[in-house]
Amino acid sequence: MKFSYYPGCTLKTKAKQLDLYGRKCLEKLGVDFEEIKEWQCCGAVYPVSKDEVATKLSAVRTLANAKAEGGKLLTLCSACHHVLKRVNDDMKNDDNIRLKANNYLALDEEYAGETDVIHYLELLRDYVGFDKIKAAVVNPLKNQKIGAYYGCLLLRPSETLAFDNPENPKIIEDFITAIGATPVTYAFRNECCGAYVSTTSKDLAVKKSTKVTDSAKNAGAEKLVTACPLCMYNLTENGNGEVPVYYFTELLAEALGVKE
Amino acid sequence: MDRKEQAKLIKERSGTDVRKCMKCGKCSGRCPAYAEMDIKPHQFVSYIEKGEVEKLLESKSLYTCLSCFACVERCPRGVAPANVIEAVRQEVVRAQGGNKVQAEKIPETINEAIPQQLLVSMFRKFNK
Amino acid sequence: MQKIGVFVCWCGSNIAATVDVKKVADVLRLEPGVVISETYQYMCSENGQALIRNAIKENGLTGIVVCSCSPRMHEATFRKTAESAGLNPYMVEIANIREQCSWIHKDMDEATEKAIVLGRSAIAKLKLNAPLTSGESAVVKRALVIGGGIAGIQSALDIAEAGYEVDIVESSATIGGNMAKLDKTFPTLDCAACILTPKMVDCAQNENIDIMTFSEIESVKGFVGNFKVQIRRKARFVDEKKCTGCGVCMQKCPSKKGKNEFNMGLNNRPAIYIPFAQAIPNVAIIDPEQCLKLKNGKCGLCAMQCQVNAIDYTQKDEIIEREYGAIVVATGYKPISLENFNEYGYDTYKDVVTSLELERLMNAAGPSDGHLVRPSDHKEPKVITFIQCVGSRDTSGCGKPYCSKICCMYTAKHAMLIREKYPDTEVHVFYIDVRTPGKNYDEFFRRAVEQYGVDYIKGMVGKVYEENGKLMVQGSDLINNEQVVIPSDLVVLAAAIEPNPSVRKIATMVTASIDTNNFLTEAHAKLRPVESPTAGIFLSGVCQGPKDIPETVSQASACAAKVVGLLSKDKLKCNACVAHSDETLCTGCSVCANVCPYGAITYVDKEFRIGGGKTETRRVASVNEAVCQGCGACTVTCPSGAMDLKGFSNKQIMAEVDAICKR
Amino acid sequence: MQEMNNEKRPLIVAFCCNWCSYAGADLAGSSRLSYPADVKIIRVPCSCRVNPMFILKAFQRGADGVIICGCHPGDCHYTTGNYYARRRMSLLFSMLDYLGIERERTRVEWVSAAEGAKFSAVMNDFASKVAALGENKRLEDLRCKE
Structure with missing residues (x-):
């Protein structure tokens, strides 16, 4: 099975580690993937309003391209994943949006949500398997107490994202266990860090990020992992500064021995 | 456009049925930005249900809602308060002079570390 | 040759004012098969019924049509009349010329014409009626x-x-x-x-x-x-007749780590156990999943200890x-599973319990002998927060759409009992609505508030999380328009109930x-x-x-x-208008049994003569007349036309259609 | 009066289930809520007793409209009979459509025993729609004419 890999804008610039290590690990794990051709911006935020169609079109183009390449779209950035997955859901279930989007784009073949949007973590869990990852680890991150930070974008609304239990997720904890470290569960791992308002209401973003990082620290976490560049920025910039935040691919690369 | 019409439009745009609300307040009990909101998530639903939009259009909550969908996730009746807030925000930013973020002021507010996606999101969320 | 009698009722002026009853009787008298056609002021009166009875006897009638009020009113009356004159009660048809004719039409000609059509239709049906008898079945007492x-x-x-x-x-x-x-x-x-x-x-x-x-x-x-x-x-592996419930086996059993179901899993029980002290029957039972003897053949202590030899490991x-x-x-019922409500932390925190678990924690015969302690550290909770409607009134798909009805009252009860027994305990209740209809119910709830000082908060809880050893209950206070966070020692969930x-x-x-x-x-x-x-x-x-x-x-x-x-009945009288299958047409396809809401149709293998002295065995439908309620669903679904309904047969209804459409 | 007799009135056959709709018709009667005399009711135990053949027969014999009335969904005296009726009739109606019988000539309505007013309203409406269509010639079997 071949996956169409979708990096997104941020992974090409500010979040290069997320991308770089992500690719190296896929190669190491023997996952067949290729960067999707001529990818466009996902749209950055999912337009919730029912009367917004134009802002969803770039996501639809990517989804349709992925369909042509085999229908498995692999995402890494939580924000992109959220947008692509929800737009895909609209294309599948919202007759109005599907009709208008197809009318606008006039694709060779009508797109109706056929592509599977798969997050990198879902790939690790469902296609590779954490057991296999455990077996592939050469450098287990022993004695590291790591807190998983899920944030909002991967989990909610769970009806559409269908990623994990939205109130008590465990996929990243399982991942942490697989790479040999000790997961630390803490109450605010699925609470919003406030990244969206970090540019406009810094106070609020500081308050929310501090709440998350404090909660993690009090539970005994030495570091946090995330899949989201927005959370990464916000928790680092506006958190309590006592728990460093890493992309999960970086730790995976370290454990698999492909980090330079 | 009269307010009633406007409320109807916002209701449609939100794509959620506000009449299903049973006024339990779970959305506001869950909201992480509650303290920063002048009008609370459950009130957005209630005002829209009654067709009263005036207060909502001037609410500061439009810019403090984190779009974290916690309220949507846990509503026992399948109502989506965040969608209502977003629908009102669209109503405001789409109107003339409704932009919240001034492009000229950007250099003052951002730093080097901000990821691209966040900048784009900011404009998408708060501007036309 | 059929001899039909037609009896047209005036119903005082109810019918006669808008329908020319005389004309109806005269026209219907000319219908083939009709030998007598009469009118009378009140056909249902004793005199009217006598008229019918006499006509049946004198003319040797084979069936009667009564043009009168709705059959829902007097069909039973006229059937009895017929029966008393020796006619089968199902040889009676009613033409409804009051409710469905005289009362709704004003024009005399129009109403009379319609009454005639209705009469004709009833005659047409009656001609195809067959005498029916309702079956009887015995009752097992x-x-x-x-x-x-x-x-x-x-x-x-x-x-x-x-x-x-x-x-x-x-x-x-x-x-x-x-x-x-x-x-x-x-x-x-x-x-x-x-x-x-x-x-x-x-x-x-x-x-x-x-x-x-x-x-x-x-x-x-x-x-x-x-x-x-x-x-x-x-198999309970204990002979119910021998066991005396002495309980020695329970003391001797070495496998003591079973979840005590009666105490909602809050403590353990041995592999052989009596569910609780007052159990009926008061005899032991062995949990085969846990018993060492049944699992790997080693042990047998209970059998050795039992004075009456009640233990039987071979029971099947x-x-x-x-x-x-x-x-x-x-x-x-049972309380719903709370796997869809992780925001309340039931799976994560030991001190988040359901109301039924709280019942055991408060019960003198419970795991803590009635001393209310929290499960995690067995300390007395000082702040207890109740959350109502957990999974009730939930249309999101996580819970149940209905109100579970009992939670408001038992939560008030819990709150009150706790405040009574442990007056220094703070009790909060998050509620959406307090629903307490019933005798002395609202008074009871108000007592919890007014006399015992229970803090009722109108609003739902959004999240329960642990912070500094406390369970933080974050929720709405809609009356004060605030978001409150209550640091609690014990959280009690009023889980919805389901069948x-x-x-x-x-x-x-x-x-x-x-x-x-x-x-x-x-x-x-x-x-x-x-x-x-x-x-x-x-x-x-x-x-x-x-x-x-x-x-x-x-x-x-x-x-x-x-x-x-x-x-108390010795026999049950069955509905006479039941389905029956024409076995010569039935192909045994099972379609009728699938639509029958009562499971009245079964299949039997029957032998049929096919000529030349030969027989063949075919599977045919057989209707249990005691079970059939006579809806007729099977008759329409039958592809071979074998299934028909007595009293409303295909031919009878077709004849009615014909009579109505004839112009 | 003379004109009335000359003018061809529509002929409507109504199948009513015994438990709800027939009782609804009785209630319409006892409430004196009139509807055209063109409507003639045939009592059946349940709407599921109505064989599509009955309806074809009615059209063949010159009926201009046929209506089937049953208990409201969920209220069937026999639990599920009206659901069967609904499914059967939707199939039959599309076949009648194919045969060129106008959709307005057939109808399924749910009328409870308490809905006398609804029964009368439904019959008035149905009768006027059928009358507007004029005579039904499409399926009429001329051999049946006297």
């Missing part, structure tokens, strides 16, 4: 009660008191159900055990009651008055068959209908609330809908009254 909770216990006791034999089949090892687990009961605060256990003992001692615990219904066949039921008596499930006249379904999952299987076996929430449907929501639409099946307790103990007991007694009414 014994009832089955499925479920041994308070509903089943009450129904069984009432039926037994009336002098009929009853069997209680209970799936767990003791009767008593959920009520046995409760501490106190609202609104009077009697101790549940004090009022329930005497009833349990009554059941055990009543000669008419046979209790079968640890047993399940395997299959149900038959119909009202004549059910044949197979019951699986599951046994299936017995019994016959019953009536079946009471009293399968009860016992076994009810689906049982409903299928007895062909009782069930709604989308798995509650059994009553025959009529208002007028027949304790009967299932399927004759002979009765509903008792929460299996029909959420209800508290007083309501359950009333329903259980009502149910028993209905059962006794049925069992």
Whole structure:
């Protein structure tokens, strides 16, 4: 099975580690993937309003391209994943949006949500398997107490994202266990860090990020992992500064021995 | 456009049925930005249900809602308060002079570390 | 040759004012087969009926048509009239010329013309009528009660008191159900055990009651008055007749790490155990998953200790068959699983408990001997927060769309009892609405607030999380328009209740209908609330809908009254207008059985002569006339035209259509 | 009056289930809620007793409209009969459509025993729609004419 890999804008610039290590690990794990051709911006935020169609079109183009390449779209950035997955859901279930989007784009073949949007973590869990990852680890991150930070974008609304239990997720904890470290569960791992308002209401973003990082620290976490560049920025910039935040691919690369 | 019409439009745009609300307040009990909101998530639903939009259009909550969908996730009746807030925000930013973020002021507010996606999101969320 | 009599009623001026009854009688007299056509002022009066009776006798009539009011009014009357004159009661047809003619039309000619058409149509149908007799079936004078909770216990006791034999089949090892687990009961605060256990003992001692615990219904066949039921008596590895309930085995058993189901898993029990001290029957049972002897053959301590040799490791499930006249379904409820409500942290934090668990924690016979301590560290909680409507009134798909009805009252009860016994404990209750209709119910709830100072907060909880050893309960206070966070030591969830999952299987076996929430449907929501639409099946307790103990007991007694009414009859008269299959046409395709809502159709292999002295055996449909209610669904679905309905046959209805369409 | 007799009135056959709709018709009568005399009711135990053949027969014999009335969904005296009726009739109606019988000539309505007013309203409406279509010639079997 071949996956169409979708990096997104941020992974090409500010979040290069997320991308770089992500690719190296896929190669190491023997996952067949290729960067999707001529990818466009996902749209950055999912337009919730029912009367917004134009802002969803770039996501639809990517989804349709992925369909042509085999229908498995692999995402890494939580924000992109959220947008692509929800737009895909609209294309599948919202007759109005599907009709208008197809009318606008006039694709060779009508797109109706056929592509599977798969997050990198879902790939690790469902296609590779954490057991296999455990077996592939050469450098287990022993004695590291790591807190998983899920944030909002991967989990909610769970009806559409269908990623994990939205109130008590465990996929990243399982991942942490697989790479040999000790997961630390803490109450605010699925609470919003406030990244969206970090540019406009810094106070609020500081308050929310501090709440998350404090909660993690009090539970005994030495570091946090995330899949989201927005959370990464916000928790680092506006958190309590006592728990460093890493992309999960970086730790995976370290454990698999492909980090330079 | 009269307010009633406007409320109807916002209701449609939100794509959620506000009449299903049973006024339990779970959305506001869950909201992480509650303290920063002048009008609370459950009130957005209630005002829209009654067709009263005036207060909502001037609410500061439009810019403090984190779009974290916690309220949507846990509503026992399948109502989506965040969608209502977003629908009102669209109503405001789409109107003339409704932009919240001034492009000229950007250099003052951002730093080097901000990821691209966040900048784009900011404009998408708060501007036309 | 048929001889038909037509009798046109004036109904005073009700009919005669708008329908020319004389003309109707004159025209209908000319119809082929009609030998007499008369009018009378009140056909239903004694004189009118005498006129009919005499006409039948004098003219040797083979059938009569009465043009009068609705058959829903007087069909039964005129059938009796005919019967008393020696005519089969089903050789009577009514033409409704009052409700559906004289009363709704003003023009005399128009109404008269319509009355004639209706009369003709009735004559056409009557010509194809056949004398019918309603069948009879005997009634087995014994009832089955499925479920041994308070509903089943009450129904069984009432039926037994009336002098009929009853069997209680209970799936767990003791009767008593959920009520046995409760501490106190609202609104009077009697101790549940004090009022329930005497009833349990009554059941055990009543000669008419046979209790079968640890047993399940395997299959149900038959119909009202004549059910044949197979019951699986599951192996309990202890001979019920020998065991004295002394409890020595429990003390000696080395495998003590079983989850104590009766205490909601809050403490442990040995592999051989008696569910609780007042269990009925008071005999031990072995958990085969846990018993060392049954698992790997080593141990046998209990058998060595038992003075009466009651332990039998070789016991097997046994299936017995019994016959019953009536079946009471009293399968009860269970609290829903909370896996969809992780925001309240039930799976994450030990000190988040359900209300039923709290009942055990507060119960003198519970795991902490009635001393309220929290499960994690066995310390007394100082702040207790209750969350109501956990999974009730939830249309998002996570919970149940209905109100569970009992939670408001038991939460008020818990809050009150805690404040009474531990006055320095702070108690908060998050609620959406407080629903307390019922005698002394709202007064009870208000007492919790006014007398005991329980803090009621209108709003729902969004999240429960741990911080500095406290459970932080974050929720809305809608009245104060605030978001509150209450640091608590114990959080109690009022989980929604749902019908016992076994009810689906049982409903299928007895062909009782069930709604989308798995509650059994009553025959009529208002007028027949304790009967299932399927004759002979009765509903008792929460299996029909959420209800508290007083309501359950009333329903259980009502149910028993209905059962006794049925069992008191020696024979049941069946509906005469039932389906029957023409065996020469039937291909045995099973389509009719699939649409029958009563399971009245079965298939039998029958031998048919096919000429030349040969026979062949074919599978053909056979209708059980005692079960068939005569809806006719099968007649339309039958592809070969074999199935027909007596009294409303295809030919009869076609004849009516013909008569109406003839211009 | 003379004109009335000359003018061809529509002929409507109504199948009513015994438990709800027939009782609804009785209630319409006892409430004196009129509807055209063109409507003639045939009592059946349940709407599921109505064989599509009956309807074809009615059209063949010159009926201009046929209406089937049953209990409201969920209220069937026999639990599920009206659901069968609904499915059967939707199939039959599309076949009649194919045969060129106008959709307005057939109808399924749910009328409870308490809905006398609804029964009368339904019959008035149905009768006027059928009358507007004029005579039904499409399926009429001329051999049946006297």
